[in-house]
Amino acid sequence: MVSYDDLRLATGNFNQENLLGKGSFGSVYKGNLREGSPIAVKVLDVERTGSWKSFLAECAALRSVRHRNLVKLITSCSSIDFKNMEFLALVYEFMSNGSLEDWIRGKRRHTNGDGLNIVERLNVAIDVACVVNYLHHENGAQVVHCDLKPSNILLDEDMTAKVGDFGLAKLLISRTRDQSSISSTRGVKGSVGYIPPEYGLGEKPSTAGDVYSYGITLLELFTGKTPTDEIFTGGSSLKEWVKMAFPASIEQVLDQDLLPNKGSLCHEGKSISPEAQHDCLIALLGVGLSCTVDSPNGRISMSDALCKLKSSRDMLLKFDLFISIYIKLLYICCIYMNLSGGFLCK
Template sequence: MFSGRIPSSLGNLTSLTRLYMHQNSFEGSIPPTLANCQTLLVLNLSGNNITGAIPRELIGLSSLSIYLGMANNHLTGALPQQVGKLANLAELDVSGNQLSGDIPSALGNCIMLERLCLAHNKFEGTIPESFKSLRSLEEMDISSNNFSGQLPEFIGKLKFLKNLNVSNNNFKGELPKEGIFLNASGLSILGNGGLCGGIPQLSLPPCSNSKAHSSRGLLAPKVVIPVACALAFIIALSCFIVARSRRKPVTSPSHKDWKMGVSYLELVESTNGFSMDNLIGTGSFGSVYKGIIPSDGTVVAVKVLNLQQEGASRSFISECNALRSIRHRNLLKIITACSSIDNQGNDFKSLVFEYMVNGSLDAWLHPIDKQYQSKRLSLKQRLNIAIDIASALDYLHHHCDTSIVHCDLKPSNVLLDEDMVAHVADFGLARFLLEATDNPSQSQTMSAGLRGSIGYIPPEYGMGGEVTILGDVYSFGILLLEMFTGKRPTDEMLGDGISIHNFTELAMPDHAMDIVDPSLLIEGEDADANDDKYRNEIQEKPITNRHDRGRVQGRKLEECLVSVMHIGLACSAISPGERMHMNVVVNKMKAIRDSFMKL
């Protein structure tokens, strides 16, 4: 809760490498003297009330190589050309400001950029040709600006690009059909009425094949007749669509990124009549079925609400409201929704999601089905999954227009795709943080009952505390301890009155290896399998005693697991004020993973 101006004297800290000042109430302009910190690797000023222009001296600080964040302030003016000096920067985020003008072509010099976020500003013009040099780019968000022109084909050639959001701009013309433009789940093009073509999943209108007409031939019969026919066809098609929509009692929540709503009968057909053979899970307010949409063969997960359950309709609305406003690679993507009437005339509500082929994290941690009993999650997979979950929560807490609290994080609400990438699901209890604070009566209702699942509910909720992002942090901490000990927070083996937090804390650090999931210790013993990589290079193999190598491997494994459990304990601290924020968790978990993988 720091306030006031940022002291210019911070520029005297010339050996400073990381400066985190985000999520405070700093105001005034950014002091140019920060550019005196010539060894600065990370600078995060996001989430304050900073005004004025971005100092050219600072944006050109070439030492910045990890992260530069100025998001969610009140910055004005253009993005300075000096941004091109950030040749080694991995992440640039200036979203949520009032920056304007064209994007400087010099930004293409930042060839190490992995994430670029310029969303929610007043930028205009076209995407610079120099962007074709950003070959390391994995995520680009330029949504909610005033960009125009065509989307360049070279964007499709950026082979590492996994997420592209260009929604709510003025782009027009035919959509490329290469790279990211073939991935509907990683692409958002909403609010660009002039776009056409692209893959069928994007549901864009077809592009006209006719070339630009010269003024001389504009009124020629060969032009007038096709145009008239086309207009007649459009009018007839519109009438057909209107008539059809009046017949169908199907509506869909107003999220332009969702496909057209499916009917109740289509969902019945896709799930074989909601057959028990297709049942893949049950939750607080309904059941989830695997289905295949008849029209295009898409495999989906259909969540059918049990409207007899108290709170189910409210859960449906909460989930729709949450999912309509968020988009992240580690959040389960909704395809459409259905609110209709079933064959018995009863209300019917369902949500249709992407199908996650590898099921839930819970099924992998505590296998019951034969499908999972022969498999186990490696340490690397667990680290990556934990980072995925933390990244999703960091996005919900710190990078949405309004902070969102999930309220029910647990392993069964984490789903794994074919690449074992984690996706956080089930927003039936989610709350927008501003709603909780702006409406006293609602806030009182929210704090009156427990929100979440037993074992993962933060203790302050049980004492009438209000819903906050730190409640999610607690649930994440418990989940993290569960992932690496292999024990549920409600496991009877923990002992009477002993929580998984206390159980872990008592073992730290000397007996940490005594409580970890045994399969991780087996993995450590299998380290000598790495010998295979030298079978074709015998002379190049390091001369290392097998016992010594195993000892080094064991020590590295122990350091990794102890570090992870320390994070789990810090996140699940009894006092909310002692818990880590999720952006800190993401950075620490990535550092732990990278350190372990160097072995």
């Protein structure tokens, strides 16, 4: 564990200039440990009901899992502050490219002014699906995150997406008989707009609930619209809005930065045609809709979603790769024919 004084020093006495944001159970500050390592310090609001449960749930969930797409928990602090009040904090690796929410809202952009393109967004979606699939199906103890949303998805310096904020996490089914399950909070778990409908009816947290939250996040990632946007009034919602345009009129709901009619996209030296982008976007929105079916039993699993997303990426990149190879071969053929006195390219 790290001491309160260490964290106070690392964050400049929790200076507001180092405040990265506020979550459901506390504030997050940027800091630097004495050895110079950048960190993110999540200080829990101990006066809020459930803060201790959140602290214990996050520690328990992250202690039981290891994955490249999880924000790394470095250490924790349970101490007394300078006012002699209880102090709880979690220390994480610092994610230099902020949250996915910031990128969707346009608060962060690349140095050239561009937002996230279709490939970058698809890579983020796959990163998140990978770790959620791990939590649900590949970890020793099945973990449900309970609060998947763009603000809880962070990006490192390489734009690798990592999931954080396990304050609502629930350890569900242990692979060993002697390990009991834990629950971290009371009442409905999650954030407005991302909570699956069955939770409002009293159903317990489940992997299908995470799939729903992931699906809403996926739709938001490619439409740029939050589920709580003011355009969704009455009986309308993000998923119903997308469903009405799917698949024939998806241009009406896409984030403006993703409209295929803007022309070919260059990715790692390869050109991706508008047609390939359009077909991929239809597939991606289809995955989002499959994840957000009202009935938990009607939703696809996270492993199915991950498989579909990877296939979409393969098709997006390989389709134009084949075209690129064909053009290069044709070009070489033309050069050869010219050198040999042929007439093909004259």
